[in-house]
Amino acid sequence: MKITLCYPALVPGHKAKYGLQPLGVLYIAAVLKRDGFEVEIIDADIDGLSVQEAAQRVLDTKPDLVGFSMMTPQLLTALAVSSLVKQIRPDLPIVLGGAHVDSTKGDVFDMADCFDLAVHGEGEGTLLDVCQTMRSHGTHDLEQYWADIPGLIYRNRQGSVMVNHARTFTRDLDEFPSVDYDLIDITKYSIPTMAGRYVLSMMLSRGCPFKCTFCDAPITMGKKLRFWSIDRVIEDIRTYKKKYGVTNFVFKDSTFTANKKWAFKFCQALLDADLNIKWRCNTRANLVPPELLNLMAQAGCYVINFGVESGHPEILKRIKKEVDLDQVVDAFERCRKLGIRTYATFLMGNPGETNETARATIDFAKKVRPSLCMFFVSTAYPGTPMYLDALVDGTVQERWWAKQEFNQSKNSAFQVRWGWTDAGALRIPGFDSELWQRKATREWYFRPRFIWDTFSFTVRNPYFLRHLWNLGTEVIPFYKLRNLLPKRALKPDERLQILEKCPSALNWDYQPRPDLPRTEVGTDVH
Ligand code: B12
Ligand code: SF4
Numbered sequence: 001m002k003i004t005l006c007y008p009a010l011v012p013g014h015k016a017k018y019g020l021q022p023l024g025v026l027y028i029a030a031v032l033k034r035d036g037f038e039v040e041i042i043d044a045d046i047d048g049l050s051v052q053e054a055a056q057r058v059l060d061t062k063p064d065l066v067g068f069s070m071m072t073p074q075l076l077t078a079l080a081v082s083s084l085v086k087q088i089r090p091d092l093p094i095v096l097g098g099a100h101v102d103s104t105k106g107d108v109f110d111m112a113d114c115f116d117l118a119v120h121g122e123g124e125g126t127l128l129d130v131c132q133t134m135r136s137h138g139t140h141d142l143e144q145y146w147a148d149i150p151g152l153i154y155r156n157r158q159g160s161v162m163v164n165h166a167r168t169f170t171r172d173l174d175e176f177p178s179v180d181y182d183l184i185d186i187t188k189y190s191i192p193t194m195a196g197r198y199v200l201s202m203m204l205s206r207g208c209p210f211k212c213t214f215c216d217a218p219i220t221m222g223k224k225l226r227f228w229s230i231d232r233v234i235e236d237i238r239t240y241k242k243k244y245g246v247t248n249f250v251f252k253d254s255t256f257t258a259n260k261k262w263a264f265k266f267c268q269a270l271l272d273a274d275l276n277i278k279w280r281c282n283t284r285a286n287l288v289p290p291e292l293l294n295l296m297a298q299a300g301c302y303v304i305n306f307g308v309e310s311g312h313p314e315i316l317k318r319i320k321k322e323v324d325l326d327q328v329v330d331a332f333e334r335c336r337k338l339g340i341r342t343y344a345t346f347l348m349g350n351p352g353e354t355n356e357t358a359r360a361t362i363d364f365a366k367k368v369r370p371s372l373c374m375f376f377v378s379t380a381y382p383g384t385p386m387y388l389d390a391l392v393d394g395t396v397q398e399r400w401w402a403k404q405e406f407n408q409s410k411n412s413a414f415q416v417r418w419g420w421t422d423a424g425a426l427r428i429p430g431f432d433s434e435l436w437q438r439k440a441t442r443e444w445y446f447r448p449r450f451i452w453d454t455f456s457f458t459v460r461n462p463y464f465l466r467h468l469w470n471l472g473t474e475v476i477p478f479y480k481l482r483n484l485l486p487k488r489a490l491k492p493d494e495r496l497q498i499l500e501k502c503p504s505a506l507n508w509d510y511q512p513r514p515d516l517p518r519t520e521v522g523t524d525v526h
Pocket of ligand 1: 005010019020021022023024025027028066067068069070071072073095096097098099100102103119121122123124127203214215216217220221252253254376381382
């Protein structure tokens with residue numbers, strides 16, 4: 001039995017300059033392969049495939065089952081591709097999964113009928129159960145089996161949407177086989193903050209114990225931290241280094257130093273193994289005490305991505321970031337001294353944001369002097385406390401994710417790619433998030449200090465020139481400089497056109513469907 005897993009494009013038809021390997025589908029693929037299934041992966045995002053191209057690519061693999069992975073901004077693309085595939089092969093079972101399904105559960109069944117099943121929570125065990133059921137019993141009349149598979153969402157014969165109990169998170173992550181990167185072309189993946197031509201991403205833990213109101217990570221992977229054993233991780237890194245000749249790694253863990261003891265042990269093991277790799281991780285500024293940071297630098301940590309979010313204490317309190325601004329200044333200062341490059345991300349348009357708090361954020365971003373900086377528009381992702389509060393305040397539309405039209409005259413591919421979903425941004429009276437996002441980016445990058453820091457870094461690291469060029473060409477349309485060029489006709493959103501024409505997209509207006517009563521047979525056990 002052959003399974004094709006597809007990671008849909010965020011901006012169909014737009015080839016990304018940067019990207020990381022889609023780990024969600026890679027982990028699932030590893031589990032399916034171990035059980036004897038043939039698996040193929042299509043990363044339509046890194047290849048910049050249009051909806052039509054992605055559908056064709058999926059069909060060309062001649063699968064017996066197709067799975068689409070999606071974060072909320074990929075939802076409409078996933079449905080459009082799935083709709084085209086279903087029109088040509090109505091018999092082909094299609095399964096949806098990923099962060100969006102985790103936080104909206106059966107909601108996606110209200111939008112379209114062009115898929116069969118959805119999976120919430122960790123996908124490895126659930127999709128394996130689904131595939132094993134099909135291998136043993138064929139692809140039809142399987143409803144009697146679906147009820148017993150935790151984490152599965154399906155329609156029963158009466159048309160009700162059944163949301164099964166969540167699957168308990170896998171405690172011992174060593175149970176999962178190592179990712180097989182042969183399923184993709186790893187040389188396509190790189191990020192601007194890392195040296196070298198390509199990077200390999202891995203996860204050493206799952207879960208996050210913090211409560212930032214805008215974040216979905218604790219919902220998707222749980223609040224309790226779970227780890228792969230250090231021996232296993234070191235062995236995997238050794239194997240990947242040898243097999244692919246890769247020396248740049250990105251550890252995608254939500255909060256790499258959330259358990260400082262574990263982080264100490266890992267860095268020590270990396271040094272003992274003498275692997276001599278460079279790596280990047282994500283963490284919080286209050287979780288890098290001096291001894292740990294020193295050891296991380298010795299063990300090859302080359303870039304740290306800090307989610308700073310705001311430069312105003314009141315806003316940090318509102319979004320429950322629980323980090324002091326002094327801690328942030330101190331962490332960036334120590335990284336600089338140790339030669340660790342820093343990447344800071346900020347959110348504009350958080351609840352309670354005003355022009356003054358946004359100004360404070362820009363000034364703070366200049367003060368902490370990260371190597372690179374990114375200002376996102378705060379978005380109320382489904383399931384997050386920010387979304388639930390925004391519904392009460394009326395600052396976001398209920399189920400905004402069905403209305404994410406890609407309007408090229410308004411938002412550039414760069415913005416969409418980095419999470420700018422106009423529909424989900426908070427509407428704060430008297431505050432224009434997009435305007436402040438652009439102002440912040442412009443002010444931060446066109447500063448003598450940044451230009452000097454970058455120039456002196458580039459002189460020592462000429463590889464960075466290529467990244468500067470790439471970043472420039474991605475960011476320029478963001479400033480609408482292309483508007484100076486002759487006007488191009490606005491291309492209609494291909495996804496919406498397909499979904500509108502699709503006979504199965506019954507509910508484009510997205511009202512709850514009276515013909516689809518929802519039955520929750522389980523509640524979360526997260
Ligand atoms: C790495 C990452 C990225 C990478 C993604 C690149 C890539 N190709 O992987 C980058 C940096 C590009 C990115 C960007 C964004 N990200 Co991000 N990202 C993450 C992060 C840190 C890890 C994701 C990951 O690899 N997880 C590991 C794997 C194993 O988990 P997983 O993908 O969830 O997959 C599991 C299940 O979901 C399920 N599953 C997944 N796919 C499928 C498919 C099928 C068929 C089935 C059955 C099951 C299934 O099974 C998997 C294994 O258990 C998460 C936070 C987190 N720690 O989870 C946020 C996260 C996924 N990102 C999020 C968001 C919103 C974004 C942005 C849209 C916004 C932003 N500005 O941050 C942008 C989008 C732009 C873009 N180009 O993608 C949200 C998603 C919320 C939502 N409801 O959509 C998360 C949860 C964090 C958050 N901010 O709240 N992100
Ligand atoms: S933003 Fe980071 S620290 Fe906060 S909950 Fe999300 S992953 Fe955890």
